[in-house]
Amino acid sequence: MPAAELLETFPNPYPGREYEVRLECNEFTSMCPLGGIESDAAELALLKGGAPDFGVIRIAYVPDVDCVELKSLKLYLWSFRNDGIFYERAVNRILDDLAAAVKPRWMEVVGDFNVRGGIKSVIVARHGARTGS
């Protein structure tokens, strides 16, 4: 199960300034609960579970009190590896977990998933309102 408790933070070193942190993980993988758009029941039975999904997760946020610690973020994203989860849920779940841990002024999570059945999917979710510039 995605393990929000793995996420660690550290105090924002420049709390008085509105600045932006952008993170990109090219190696996100999870399982699709139903085998997804490309698999049939026979092959799933062989693997005793769903078919693997692959994608890129992009996170951008404006820190307020805390920043996310990168090693803990890596471990958190690894924790999706063997769980079945739909694209829309995965992206919104990462946004919920990160926003709860970091309490940012603004945050955006993008899941950019590999082609399945000839269709590429991107999910974009945001938390809070952006100000300044």
Added chain:
Amino acid sequence: MPAAELLETFPNPYPGREYEVRLECNEFTSMCPLGGIESDAAELALLKGGAPDFGVIRIAYVPDVDCVELKSLKLYLWSFRNDGIFYERAVNRILDDLAAAVKPRWMEVVGDFNVRGGIKSVIVARHGARTGS
């Protein structure tokens, strides 16, 4: 004939948040009813129909109550394969069918078609108004 009844949906898992789904299908193909910009009558007679068109279909939407199920979208887009339809109609038709099925807050459909007669065509149509950000 494009088969809107193939489209299936599932309930939006995060109805309280305004987020965006972007889908891209690189393998759209249909037929041009009149043979199009590059074919003459003699060759169409040989094939008993129009000339094939190829393109990319890009769909972006902000879900409200439902999301489109990807496997059904794949089958729906395949259903254009052997029908004759002009570019402008195809893109507006896909927008009409998808918006009727998904009832999104906002939706955009882009048809990016291959060069014909040295001319590349892109059609962009939108449904609803975009808010937030």
Added chain:
Amino acid sequence: MPAAELLETFPNPYPGREYEVRLECNEFTSMCPLGGIESDAAELALLKGGAPDFGVIRIAYVPDVDCVELKSLKLYLWSFRNDGIFYERAVNRILDDLAAAVKPRWMEVVGDFNVRGGIKSVIVARHGARTGS
């Protein structure tokens, strides 16, 4: 001479929706009346005319009542092949001819011409005001 009478149109199949059509022709060629930035009089005498220009023409418009028929657009753009015309005139002329034929809500014509004398030129002209989005 550029032949506006070659342009044909067909009725906009979705007149109630504000959508956009984008066309790109990579094979535009015309003649520069004075030989242009790279040629001298001696070589022009050999060819009995100006030097050839090459470029890309990009057209974007929001249809109102009519759309431009693509085969007629191809023939219209071919009709510049052996006429001498400056870049600024060519782009504004194409915009005038197309806007008169199609009567769009909004239209933009871009001429993106090849390097001459180490200088690349792009001309951008617009007709009408863009609304919606």
Added chain:
Amino acid sequence: MPAAELLETFPNPYPGREYEVRLECNEFTSMCPLGGIESDAAELALLKGGAPDFGVIRIAYVPDVDCVELKSLKLYLWSFRNDGIFYERAVNRILDDLAAAVKPRWMEVVGDFNVRGGIKSVIVARHGARTGS
């Protein structure tokens, strides 16, 4: 069915010189007889047939007596559109049909097919031996 009788040729205009012709068609599509790596039986039943395949066909040859006429090649490649055929067969079949029609000194056909189930396939087949250079 792939229709070899559509292929037309014209006499090689420079029979005394060993030169090379390379052709590339980006818009090849056929059907996979069994639905292929990404489809299950349920969705194939809906479409009454196999799943579509897409790819690029590249042809290179050294003409001997004849050259292939391009319009006929286009029609020949279109004739695969609604037939079920495996990748290996399609490429070897195109090579057989073209080599029989053109009787080249040397010929190579490459089928570069789109990703299916996360796997991209390329098939390369050759006829005759290359000499000179």
Added chain:
Amino acid sequence: MPAAELLETFPNPYPGREYEVRLECNEFTSMCPLGGIESDAAELALLKGGAPDFGVIRIAYVPDVDCVELKSLKLYLWSFRNDGIFYERAVNRILDDLAAAVKPRWMEVVGDFNVRGGIKSVIVARHGARTGS
């Protein structure tokens, strides 16, 4: 454990011709037994195993009697997902398993793995000798 028994084959449809099949899987993932170049013991304890590796597997072969069936190859490559294996072993193992199943005239397997500790690794192994061309 990598499951060679998942690999299925079908008879080479053109046994009399020396042609080439090239396959590429962009979504290979396995685990590094020791956590690899970038992980320490503390984080591995959290995950109860090694750190994930990601890469691209490229396979090229000249079929003799059999060809590899693509759906079975996909399942075979998926079977590395949760096993710990070093790069050199993974690539040579895939070559051994595939060569045993397909008995090709010639085969090459390339593992192109993602950057770890600032170092990118590629392993190339071959079976049999290439002839003809």
Added chain:
Amino acid sequence: MPAAELLETFPNPYPGREYEVRLECNEFTSMCPLGGIESDAAELALLKGGAPDFGVIRIAYVPDVDCVELKSLKLYLWSFRNDGIFYERAVNRILDDLAAAVKPRWMEVVGDFNVRGGIKSVIVARHGARTGS
């Protein structure tokens, strides 16, 4: 008509060394005598001739006694602008004219023509044998 008499040469300044000259013209255009793969008779009647072809001409040679003068080469290539000529003829004709003018140790001419009817064509012809290196 292609005008070989436009080609001028100058004495090879380093006749004792085997070196290579490579030239590329991105702006080659000619007419297809029959309207080519994409046009029908009706539209050709409008233009009183064939349809335009566009391509890139690449020339490589090892000079012996003479080199080709670039301004004369530009004028020579412009002289194809309004003549109808097939791809295979154009490339072999340019090779014949240039080899006659320059008398090189070795020469190659490549014509890389734009997509027509979804098919891209490249023609490669060579004169003499390459040595050294």
Added chain:
Amino acid sequence: MPAAELLETFPNPYPGREYEVRLECNEFTSMCPLGGIESDAAELALLKGGAPDFGVIRIAYVPDVDCVELKSLKLYLWSFRNDGIFYERAVNRILDDLAAAVKPRWMEVVGDFNVRGGIKSVIVARHGARTGS
């Protein structure tokens, strides 16, 4: 010395329309008065002057009464070749000279200079206010 008197203009052929002209010269070179970030005094003494700078100059403007003639612009930009001038001065000087000659509604000049000492510099200066669109 940069020679503003080389700049010539011609009357804007479409004075009633707000359109845009964009020009790019990839071959700008000047000298750095002090040898710049990468040279020491010893090597400058050898060359009796500063070190060469290279860059791209991009000009965009909305014509009012006049347009700049391209051949004169080429000669004007060449006139910087052997003068020492800092990046900030060069870009603002070109803007001053061109704006004085053309009297545009709006103008922007960008100098995009090559890496020196591992640092790339871009200078962007504007004249007048942009309206419409």
Added chain:
Amino acid sequence: MPAAELLETFPNPYPGREYEVRLECNEFTSMCPLGGIESDAAELALLKGGAPDFGVIRIAYVPDVDCVELKSLKLYLWSFRNDGIFYERAVNRILDDLAAAVKPRWMEVVGDFNVRGGIKSVIVARHGARTGS
């Protein structure tokens, strides 16, 4: 230690105009104090310090009274080479030091750091408000 006293300035040569200077240094390197996301204690002990970080620093500013001298900026950025500093601190520190030295109307510093543990980081910080355009 980052050495702000290395930064030198020169008077803005065009103080009356709001223009922009953009600088990019591809060769920024510093040390991560704790070894960072990819190193364990054992390897750090070998090197007697942290693990190296690499990245690109992009600086954009609108000068007011002074401009930064490029050679001094190069030396200032080199001065981070052997100090341990976190990404967020490095970018905000460079912004503080540069803004104090140059006193710009507006300034932005972007640190675009190499992948560590499969995660790429970008930090964007700004000083002052942008006006005009």
Added chain:
Amino acid sequence: MPAAELLETFPNPYPGREYEVRLECNEFTSMCPLGGIESDAAELALLKGGAPDFGVIRIAYVPDVDCVELKSLKLYLWSFRNDGIFYERAVNRILDDLAAAVKPRWMEVVGDFNVRGGIKSVIVARHGARTGS
């Protein structure tokens, strides 16, 4: 000083097969003993040493008895960080150290260094003779 003793090896897991390992490190940095092509004495005095060099190191080898362990290679390459060494020496030194540690059948080391003074340098050195394929 480059520390060859940091290099560790492990037994080649497939000693009976001639296969190839290719490694690429994008983050190599060292110091130039004399300040190099771009620095003068004054700035070097400020830094009490040479100017930094940056580059990519590519290593390819055919293992015989041993393979290089990647973490130890990373530490070995880091050990050049604060030593002054010329390009030619660095590449040949890495080849000597690695070949002594690994005793490969064949090895190649490429140093691809960043532009200095407008000149990019690549050094390629090889050990042993390549066989098979």
Added chain:
Amino acid sequence: MPAAELLETFPNPYPGREYEVRLECNEFTSMCPLGGIESDAAELALLKGGAPDFGVIRIAYVPDVDCVELKSLKLYLWSFRNDGIFYERAVNRILDDLAAAVKPRWMEVVGDFNVRGGIKSVIVARHGARTGS
């Protein structure tokens, strides 16, 4: 005048090994004696000389006793800035000067010059014979 006496060398640090040095200078510029393919007499009179040429010079060599010192190479290439020289002469002259200074086992010089009159030119010259590998 190209100043061969500027070239300095240093002893090959690894004389017993056959390795390769590749250098690339992106900022070569010289003058064309006659104004070249793009200029007429009137504009040359204005500039009191030829028109500028720009290109990339690539040098590869296998050192024997000496290597070329990079700073001296930079100054040598700068010395062509204000001299008129044809492409073929420039490349062969650089090869002669460098081979005389360095006495390599093998050397290649490539001049890759910018488009003039729509034609790009590349000149490749070699000295000595390549062995080993």
